[in-house]
Structures are given as C-alpha cells and as structure tokens.
Amino acid sequence: MKAAILTIGDEILMGQITDTNSIYIARLLSESGIETCRMQSVPDQGDAIRQTLDNLLSEADLLFITGGLGPTKDDITKKVLCDYFDDELVFDDQTYRHIESLLAHRQAPMNRLNRDQALLPRKAEILPNRKGTAAGMWFSQNGKQAISLPGVPFEMECLMDEEVMPRLHQRFPQIAMAYRMFIVYNVAESALAEKLEAFENQLPEKMGLAYLPSPGYVKLRLTAKAAALPALETQAGRLESCLQSNRYQYIIPGGPQSDSLAAHIGSLLRGQGRSLSTAESCTGGYLAHLITAVPGSSDYYKGSVIAYSNEIKESILDVQSDTLRQQGAVSEETVIEMAQSARRKFGTDYAIATSGIAGPGGGTPQKSVGTVWIAVATPRTCLTKLCRFSSDRERNIERASIQALGLLLTALTTEAEANNNN
16 A cells, blocks of 8 residues: 655745654554655645646555645635545534634634634545644545645644544554564664674564664664564564663663653653752753653753853852863863762752763864763762764754763663662
C-alpha cells in the first residue's frame, strides 16, 4: 500500500512556516508499513489543488491532505474537495455543537465563519477534531482513500493518532507491523553501525534496523513486518545484549514522552526520591527547558541559575575569582564549583553545570569554538566531561545539553549501583 501527502497553503511555499505535518504523517505511516511515495505542496488555488489530486491519486492508494480547512476566505480546500469528489456541503449538527462548546470554553463568541465550519461534505466520513473547529474528512472513491486534515500541527497530530490510524488498521489489517525502539547516547552513527553489523546481518527476512541520528544520540528502530512479528521480541533481546556488551549508554522508550532522555532521567529521580538543579552558562537555559518540558518535572526539579557572565558566576554561584582568573570560565575547575554551589544553594541531591564557547565567535587557540565543560555534582562526588563540538552555535547548545543529561544519567546509574552493592 502506497501513500502520498499533500500540503496546501501559500504560507508553506513562501517559507513563512515549516511543513512539519508531512514528516509526522510519514513517520506514522512508516511505522505501520505504509510507504510514502510522494510529498507535495501547492498554493491555495483551486486548479493547482485539483491537478495535484489527479496526479497523486493516480499513483497512491492513500492521500493525506493538510491545510485550507479554516474559516477564512483563503481556506478553499473543503469546497474544492467537495467538487472533486462530486459531493455537497451540508450542515453537521454534531460538529456545530462541538464548535459551540469549544468557543464557550474559550469565552469566544460564535460568528458566521465559525458556524460555516459545521458545513461538511454529505458523503465523506467526518473525523471529529476535539482540539479545534475544523473537522477532518475521509473520502472514498474507486478504491482510493483521501483524508483531509487541518493544517494546525497539534490538531492534525491529534486526528492522526486518535481517528485516522485506528481506522486505517481496522480497515486494512494487512498493514500490520511492529517495532521496538532503543535510544543510544554519546556514540556516532557510523561507530554504532559498525558494532551492530553482525547483528544486522543475522536478522530474519521482513525485519530491519533503522538508524535515526540526532545531536548527541541515535535512535535505533527494529521493525518487523507480517511473518517476522513473532520473532520481534527475541531479536530485540539480542539487540539489547549487543548494546550492553559494548557498554553503550541507552534507554528503551516505554510510554508517553519516554523517548526523551529528560523524561527517562525524571523517572529515575522520581523513583529514587531525588532532586535536581542546574547552573548554566553556554547553554543559556536550554538544559532547563529540556528538563521542564517533561510533565511533572516539578516533582524533582527545583530550579536553575543562568550565570552567563563571570560576575554572576562569582556573586550568585560563589565561583572563586582566582579560579576564573587562572583557569577561565570554560574550565573543569569552574564547572565543578558551579555544580557544587547549585547543589548546595538549591538543596538538591544532584546539580548539573555547563560552561563553554557556543560560537560562532569567542574562541581562542587554547579553547576553540565548541569547547564545553560539563559537571554533575552528586551526593558522593563530582563527574566532569570535556566536549569539543563544531562552530554551529545552535547545534552546540543542543548537543551540550544532551551531553549534560547523559552525564547525569551516568551519575544516577553509578549511584544506584553503589547503593545496591552496599
């Protein structure tokens, strides 16, 4: 089964917004064994939309359409699809009641444009949008399926997860597929692939291993289709043994947001009844952002100091002036003092500190752009790590934050092992 994805909107073609919808849809489809053969974007123009519908439906069994379902005059997708599939718009009372309830909750008045959102194709299957006023629409014609969704990403994602994918699996059981995910930290994709080459070569048919690299970590997706499904757990166990034998630092996602290192660390801290604080210089609060993006992080995370200047490092974090003068702000000695002070001032069990040269300027022959020191203060000791990244400022901040969380994970694991041995 093949799928195509069509995004509609002048704002995409003008570069005013990034099309994240196509990526999200393609990922969900891939996880279900559906191949995406084409992605295309067109403007809010009827002729362009109709021509593209012809082209994409000629080569795909499933067509996913996002955008153009809003209440304003430039949102023409619904009318164009009605004409294309020889349908007509009728008033849908259930959708209207949902819009009415949603607006009442937002304390917003109902107007004619809102009411028109309840005008929907008579023959299409309506997909309730609990997060917005634009319902999704599922058209079926000549064995082809066209699914129209709102362009607002969080609304589209909700509809894909709650309405579209369950219906797809119910109607097309032959697309059955399963996967297991491992997230491996502090290793290059090429080095990891080399270590896992023998494992990959022994995988059975209809099973594959995908490498999905990001700054600081690599996601491994072990996928099984159809006849290979019974062997998935066995092969996942083999893969975990390979990671353990090579002493890789990894986690296995197992719930909402658990593919995040910050979420995994949060689970460990909560389970151990431990607390965390941060002291950031070069990462400028990005590390705290990753930690607090996890729901419930207030259970274990107490706060942060963004000590960007040396004055703040001295006055707030008690870093010794001699340390800054002799060793510099970007040094092992400085981050140790930052981490220990944060742990003491916040009264936490653990504290992370970062200091470095994010770039693109500021480097010296001794300390080039991308040089970052990280420290994690624990109840027993203080772990440190020196990282050397590139000249890309944004990427350096992201990678330094991930490395800092990775060092904390090492500290937590080490502490747990020490406690178990006592």
